[in-house]
Amino acid sequence: MSTIRRYHAAAWDEAIVFELGAPGRRGVVPPASWAPPSTEPSFAPGLRRESPPALPELAEYEVRRHYTHLAQQTLGMMGVSLFGTCTMKHNPTVNEQVGARHEIAEVHPRQDPSTYQGVLGIVHSFEAELCNLSGMSAFSFQPGGGADAAYLHAVITRAYHASRGELAQRTQVVTTAQAHPCNPAAAVSAGFEVITLPIEEGGYPSVAALKAVIGPKTAALMLNNPDDMGIYNPHITEFIDAVHDVGGLAFYDNANFNGVMTRLRARELGFDACMFMLHKTFGAPKGGNGPSVGAYGCSEELARFLPGPRVVKNGEAYELVEPDGSVGRVREFLGNVPQVIKAYSWTRAMGTEGLRTAADISVLANNYMEKRLMAIRGVSMSLPGKALPRLEMTRYSLEEYRVETGLTGGDVQNRMTDFGIDAFWMSHEPWIVPEPFTPEAGEMWSKEDLDEWIDVLEHVLEEGRRDPELVRTSPHNQAVAQIDGSGLNDPETWAVTWAAYRRKHAQV
Amino acid sequence: MTGSAHPYMANSAAGSMQALLDVVGVSSAEELFAQIPAAHRGDSNIVPSAGIRSEQQLRRMLEDRLRGGISTESHVSFLGGGYWKHYVPALCDEIASRPEISTSVWGTPSSDHGRNQAWFEFASQLGALLDLEFVGLPVYSWGCAVGHAVRMAARMNGRSVVVVPSNLDRERRLVVDTYCGYSELNGAVTVREVAVDAATGMISLDALAAAVTDEVAAVYIETPNSWGVVEADIARMIELTHDSGAQAIVGVDPIALGSLASPADFGADILVGSIQPLGIHLNAGGGVGGFIATRDEEVYARQFPTLQVSIAPTTREGEHAFGLTLFAQSSYGSRELGNDWTGNSVYLWAVRAAVYLALLGPQGMHELADTVVANARRTAELIDELDGVSVRYRDSIFKEFIVDFSATGKSVEQINAGLLARGVLGGHDLTGSHDGLDGCALYCVTEVISEDDVHHLLGALAEVIAA
Numbered sequence: 001m002s003t004i005r006r007y008h009a010a011a012w013d014e015a016i017v018f019e020l021g022a023p024g025r026r027g028v029v030p031p032a033s034w035a036p037p038s039t040e041p042s043f044a045p046g047l048r049r050e051s052p053p054a055l056p057e058l059a060e061y062e063v064r065r066h067y068t069h070l071a072q073q074t075l076g077m078m079g080v081s082l083f084g085t086c087t088m089k090h091n092p093t094v095n096e097q098v099g100a101r102h103e104i105a106e107v108h109p110r111q112d113p114s115t116y117q118g119v120l121g122i123v124h125s126f127e128a129e130l131c132n133l134s135g136m137s138a139f140s141f142q143p144g145g146g147a148d149a150a151y152l153h154a155v156i157t158r159a160y161h162a163s164r165g166e167l168a169q170r171t172q173v174v175t176t177a178q179a180h181p182c183n184p185a186a187a188v189s190a191g192f193e194v195i196t197l198p199i200e201e202g203g204y205p206s207v208a209a210l211k212a213v214i215g216p217k218t219a220a221l222m223l224n225n226p227d228d229m230g231i232y233n234p235h236i237t238e239f240i241d242a243v244h245d246v247g248g249l250a251f252y253d254n255a256n257f258n259g260v261m262t263r264l265r266a267r268e269l270g271f272d273a274c275m276f277m278l279h280k281t282f283g284a285p286k287g288g289n290g291p292s293v294g295a296y297g298c299s300e301e302l303a304r305f306l307p308g309p310r311v312v313k314n315g316e317a318y319e320l321v322e323p324d325g326s327v328g329r330v331r332e333f334l335g336n337v338p339q340v341i342k343a344y345s346w347t348r349a350m351g352t353e354g355l356r357t358a359a360d361i362s363v364l365a366n367n368y369m370e371k372r373l374m375a376i377r378g379v380s381m382s383l384p385g386k387a388l389p390r391l392e393m394t395r396y397s398l399e400e401y402r403v404e405t406g407l408t409g410g411d412v413q414n415r416m417t418d419f420g421i422d423a424f425w426m427s428h429e430p431w432i433v434p435e436p437f438t439p440e441a442g443e444m445w446s447k448e449d450l451d452e453w454i455d456v457l458e459h460v461l462e463e464g465r466r467d468p469e470l471v472r473t474s475p476h477n478q479a480v481a482q483i484d485g486s487g488l489n490d491p492e493t494w495a496v497t498w499a500a501y502r503r504k505h506a507q508v
Numbered sequence: 509m510t511g512s513a514h515p516y517m518a519n520s521a522a523g524s525m526q527a528l529l530d531v532v533g534v535s536s537a538e539e540l541f542a543q544i545p546a547a548h549r550g551d552s553n554i555v556p557s558a559g560i561r562s563e564q565q566l567r568r569m570l571e572d573r574l575r576g577g578i579s580t581e582s583h584v585s586f587l588g589g590g591y592w593k594h595y596v597p598a599l600c601d602e603i604a605s606r607p608e609i610s611t612s613v614w615g616t617p618s619s620d621h622g623r624n625q626a627w628f629e630f631a632s633q634l635g636a637l638l639d640l641e642f643v644g645l646p647v648y649s650w651g652c653a654v655g656h657a658v659r660m661a662a663r664m665n666g667r668s669v670v671v672v673p674s675n676l677d678r679e680r681r682l683v684v685d686t687y688c689g690y691s692e693l694n695g696a697v698t699v700r701e702v703a704v705d706a707a708t709g710m711i712s713l714d715a716l717a718a719a720v721t722d723e724v725a726a727v728y729i730e731t732p733n734s735w736g737v738v739e740a741d742i743a744r745m746i747e748l749t750h751d752s753g754a755q756a757i758v759g760v761d762p763i764a765l766g767s768l769a770s771p772a773d774f775g776a777d778i779l780v781g782s783i784q785p786l787g788i789h790l791n792a793g794g795g796v797g798g799f800i801a802t803r804d805e806e807v808y809a810r811q812f813p814t815l816q817v818s819i820a821p822t823t824r825e826g827e828h829a830f831g832l833t834l835f836a837q838s839s840y841g842s843r844e845l846g847n848d849w850t851g852n853s854v855y856l857w858a859v860r861a862a863v864y865l866a867l868l869g870p871q872g873m874h875e876l877a878d879t880v881v882a883n884a885r886r887t888a889e890l891i892d893e894l895d896g897v898s899v900r901y902r903d904s905i906f907k908e909f910i911v912d913f914s915a916t917g918k919s920v921e922q923i924n925a926g927l928l929a930r931g932v933l934g935g936h937d938l939t940g941s942h943d944g945l946d947g948c949a950l951y952c953v954t955e956v957i958s959e960d961d962v963h964h965l966l967g968a969l970a971e972v973i974a975a
Contacts, residue, residue: 009619016819016828017629017866027867028597030876034959035886042767042881043738049769052870054636060599063866067603067859073622077611090516091611094563098570100601100789103577108587109793110936112928115578119792122573132555144648144796147839147851158690168692185839185849189659191693194844232543263541265550279852283516287856288612288623289645289815291794294851328682331649332591333793336854340794341570346516349566351559354514360537361519361528367540368528389532389540417619425614429843446518447527473823478618481824485617488833491806494818496833498632500641500804501819 004459005452007079007420008477010072017066018498021058028060054499073479079420080449084393084438085180085228085428087258087277087362091285095345099338109333113320119337120318124311126344133355134254134274135267136297140306141278141335146255147182149275149294150222152307152330153251154190156273156298157220159305159327160249170219170248176205178227180255181428192219199432203387204233211242218248226256228428228438229382230366230390240270249273249302257281258442259366259392261359262352266297273298283346284339291336293343309334358443362392365441365450370394372454378404378461382433392442395427398435407464407471409435414482415460415474421453514561578933580790584961585933588908588952590650590677590734591796592785594763595956597867600787600860609859617820617829623859624817624830630858631816633865634786634799637762637873638779639770641804644814646783646797646854651680653780653798654728654759655687656848660778660800660811661726661755662697663847671719671727671754673711674701675942677734684728697725706944709737709901709910716745720752726778730759731771736884736908736950737901738764743774750775762786763954764906766877778802787864788857797854810837813848876955880907884953887962891951894969900948907954911935914947916973924949926972932965 041048058066075081081088099105107116127139143149154173161167173187176197184194195213197205204227214221221243226232233239240250252266252274258281266274278284279292286292298306307329308322320334350358367389373379378401381394398409413423427436441450464471475482487493495501513521519528534540560566580593587593604610612623631643647653658670672684689696703715711729720727727749731739739745742758749756757778758771763785772779783797784790802808818833839846868876888902888909896916899909913923924934935949953962 013827014622014625016625016632017862018632021869024871025869026871027869028599028872030595030868030872030879030955032875033879033882033886033955035882038882038885042878042885044740046743047738047740047768049765049767049874052874053639053765055633055868055870055873056866057869057871058866060867063863064599064602066866067599067626067863068606070622070626071603071606071608073625074608074612075615075619076608076623077613078608081613083613086613088611088613091607092516092563094567096605096610098567098574101571101574102579102581103574105789105791106579106581106593107577107792108580108585108593108790108933109591110587110589111578111580111585111933112924115928115933116792118574118577122570129557135550135553144652144854145852147849148648151849155686158693162690162692167690171693181839181843181846182849182851184844185846188694188844189687189848191689191695193694196843226543234543234545234548237548260544262554263544263549263551265553268550268553269548277852285610286613286852287610287854288620288627288859289614289855290852291797291854291856292852328686329651329679330686331683332651332679332796335794337792337794345566345570348557348569349516349560350514352554352556354516354559357514357520358517361517361525363540364525364528364532364534364537365519367532367534371531387543389542391541391543414616414618417616422613423616423619429841443517443519447524449518475616475618478616479621480618480827480829481822483617483829483831484821484823485831488818488820488831489836491804491809493820494809494833495641495804496628496631496816496818497635497641497643497804498628498819499635503641 004456005419009479011479012069012073014069014073016498017056020066021056021062023057025057025059027058027063075422079422080445080453081422082424082439082441082453083422084425084440087280087440087442089283089442090444091283095342099342104338104341113318117318120311122341122344124313124318126340129347130276130295130297134297135265136274137300138303138306139295139297141293141295141340142307142331143294143296144331144336145290145292146275146277146294147186148330149296150182150253151186151189152296153222153273154187154192155327155330156302156305157249158190159325160302161219163325169216172217173220173222174213174218175222177430179223180253183222183253187222203229203231203383207235207238207242210239214243214246214248218243218246220249220251222251222253224253224255226259226391228393229395230393231387232391237270256392259359259363262356263359267299272302278339278343282343284342291339293336293339361443362441366390366392366394369439369441369450369454376458393438393440395433395436395438397433398437401461402435405464405468407468409437411471412460415471416456418475418477419456421456580933583931583933584964586935586951586953587933589936589950590680590782592952592954593790593956594785594954596787596789597864599867600863603863604856604860610856617831621829626859626862627817628819628830630862633862635801637765638801639772640779640801642809643799643801644812644816646799646858647814648798648853649796650780650782650798651683653800654680654684656813657757657778657780657800658697658726659687659848661757663811664755665725665753667723667725669698669700669723669725671700671702671724673704673729673733675704675734678941709735710739711745713741713744717748720748720754722752724752724754726755726757728757732761732764732906735910736905738904738906742771746775763880764877766873783857783861786861788860797857809834811847813850815850879955883955883957887953890962890966896973908950908952910948911951912948918973920947920949923972926975927968930968932968
């Protein structure tokens with residue numbers, strides 16, 4: 001094993017912002033009004049705020065230092081982060097700088113479209129590129145994330161069946177146990193009932209199981225492929241055909257697009273709609289949880305239901321239109337436009353050949369990791385021997401290790417952060433294997449990074465065999481020690497605001 | 509990849525790629541795609557385009573496409589409509605740009621401690637402004653916050669109607685309609701409009717009393733409302749709502765709360781609104797972000813569809829960390845049994861808002877609200893003095909107001925075209941949005957509008973109207 005990095009996170013013992021500063025201090029001072037002074041109060045006495053809001057009072061440098069400390073106490077992707085199902089990749093700085101230009105950042109969405117043709121043109125070009133990659137006819141960037149795109153699909157499914165007079169009958173959406181939880185959740189939020197197909201012996205649901213549950217009540221199928229175990233359902237076209245035969249729509253959650261870029265096009269598989277995550281697969285930063293974009297693509301037939309405003313090209317001009325059968329909105333305005341522009345930039349930088357290379361590397365790197373990880377005692381993989389070689393992810397299990405040492409995946413995850421390795425993703429619900437972990441190598445990280453990640457895992461597993469308490473009580477080199485989460489779900493103790501904390505924890 | 513490596517992919521260097529191939533034991537990556545049936549492959553249908561590996565050329569391509577675009581920086585802007593230009597302090601940009609924060613993924617309460625603390629400070633400071641102690645991490649937008657809040661209320665009381673003002677901004681109204689669903693399916697909520705009194709620009713109390721029947725799950729009110737008017741009888745509206753057992757959801761502008769009492773002080777149950785004014789750029793519409801807040805009561809907390817972090821002790825004496833609370837009621841934890849759905853949202857904006865509120869503080873928020881209302885009312889007064897132009901409800905507005913151009917004989921479209929030619933982005937056209945608004949526009953004035961800007965507008969308006 002190579003040498004393990006000596007790492008320690010910044011640990012500033014940083015106070016809560018309310019504990020900093022002193023009465024009367026100022027950070028940013030707003031301008032006074034230029035209006036002549038008025039003798040009349042602006043608002044009736046009963047409407048006015050009687051006491052100032054209980055906000056902190058800090059000098060500007062104190063605010064800067066405080067939030068810089070908080071940034072330093074955040075690992076983010078500054079170590080190695082192989083966070084599976086999220087496709088972490090390089091977020092080029094040039095895109096951040098271009099996105100901050102006034103022609104994007106200071107545009108009001110209610111400006112006349114003629115005034116920001118550059119922005120609209122890029123949005124339109126990127127839509128064309130996603131159509132090229134997916135075979136779809138149109139895209140909406142309005143959904144604020146992948147889950148919101150799943151919701152948009154459920155919303156468009158409603159409108160589609162309503163337009164045919166069949167909505168009262170078509171009340172069911174079919175999904176799979178390995179589909180992201182947002183798919184069934186979004187379907188239920190739109191009013192549908194959900195049927196979840198189990199994973200069978202080969203690693204995916206069977207056509208027979210699907211056919212047993214679909215029929216005149218079926219509104220849509222919503223699933224991913226490959227799934228989060230890197231398993232590709234080779235019968236996917238039979239799934240789609242069967243759903244179409246009973247009158248339903250098929251939605252492709254392309255969350256796991258990275259490994260199949262330039263090889264699979266959703267429309268040619270038969271899907272009616274698909275979704276790409278621009279904040280993951282297309283190189284825009286994740287921001288801790290957004291601003292994100294679930295780019296929703298669909299067939300010509302469904303395009304008339306898309307939310308407005310849509311960018312269309314009329315001669316040389318880009319215009320904003322409302323499609324004639326539009327569902328309206330799932331969110332205000334055009335979407336997270338700067339993220340769309342960053343994704344466009346990333347896609348242009350990559351080119352088709354670059355996308356191909358990225359898919360190749362992400363699958364190759366995953367198989368490289370699999371070789372090394374499967375040689376580590378205590379690590380096993382989901383559905384061993386099945387569906388090989390896996391695509392861009394493989395799901396592993398630390399169950400053997402837990403039986404051996406009593407340590408869980410969570411313990412190992414915590415200890416790995418002591419070496420600058422960001423927490424791995426375990427698994428979305430439901431867990432197919434116990435003590436799961438799901439690294440995703442992606443195309444950015446170097447072979448040395450992948451080796452470091454694996455070396456640290458191996459090192460931590462050995463530490464746990466020698467000294468289980470060291471791992472169980474970790475982290476020891478992080479910004480703060482292990483959280484005591486025992487009160488997080490107790491209304492007597494939880495506190496999502498400082499005011500609630502002060503009230504519930506009287507010693508403060 | 510032919511030629512040299514791509515800068516975004518370390519293993520595209522030939523030697524690195526070969527090292528991986530050697531260990532895996534294949535001669536090319538293509539061999540690893542054996543799971544995909546040949547008939548599924550679409551490779552040949554993609555129209556190829558060349559990559560741009562030079563950052564300089566990439567930047568140039570983007571800048572060439574953007575250059576010359578008009579924005580609220582190049583022109584004086586009076587656009588609003590629930591989406592407002594306020595000053596963004598420099599520090600908001602600096603902190604949000606830090607790569608630890610902007611690239612953070614998920615992490616643990618220890619490894620992403622700083623970001624989690626910033627989220628907690630967002631919720632805490634916003635809660636201080638709202639006078640509420642339970643604040644979720646942001647949802648996609650204000651409209652989405654309204655939609656989720658209505659669904660929370662309907663789950664709580666099992667009722668199926670929401671009352672909304674007839675003048676609700678179209679963008680938010682369309683989102684609310686979507687969230688309320690279709691009557692053929694489960695969980696649908698019927699949207700019932702309550703009339704606005706044309707004389708005051710406020711919700712008619714009589715109409716509200718008639719609208720709030722025992723089927724009503726929630727009443728949604730905004731103050732300032734979509735016409736910019738601060739509702740004078742907010743306390744009475746909340747009381748009417750509670751009298752019928754419905755939940756009172758109120759939409760607020762956080763900037764206004766520097767001077768206005770929080771509707772929570774009058775008994776509002778769920779507050780929602782936009783976080784965009786709190787240090788977030790307009791971003792051509794990509795700055796939207798919403799919040800949902802309630803009293804810290806379990807009956808409400810159990811209905812939140814958001815994630816939120818709670819302060820909690822660590823194993824080290826006297827130390828805190830911040831962990832997800834009530835995760836199991838989200839769709840991440842419970843799939844279709846969770847509250848609505850949860851996914852990536854706009855959490856980087858929560859960090860911006862935390863920095864913003866810490867910079868402004870109590871005095872800054874108070875002064876800002878006073879400046880905004882004074883600038884807006886003075887501008888309204890001056891516009892109202894123009895021949896053929898009148899401003900509605902100008903003594904009861906906060907920062908937006910309706911300007912009626914109908915007596916000029918010119919449409920808002922014509923006026924805005926004339927203003928644009930004179931360097932001004934005129935107000936948002938309200939023609940067709942509601943009875944009695946043909947020829948009207950919604951103007952927004954905040955602290956960023958100077959006296960010179962207003963004189964520029966007045967001069968331009970006079971020319972355009974006379975032309």
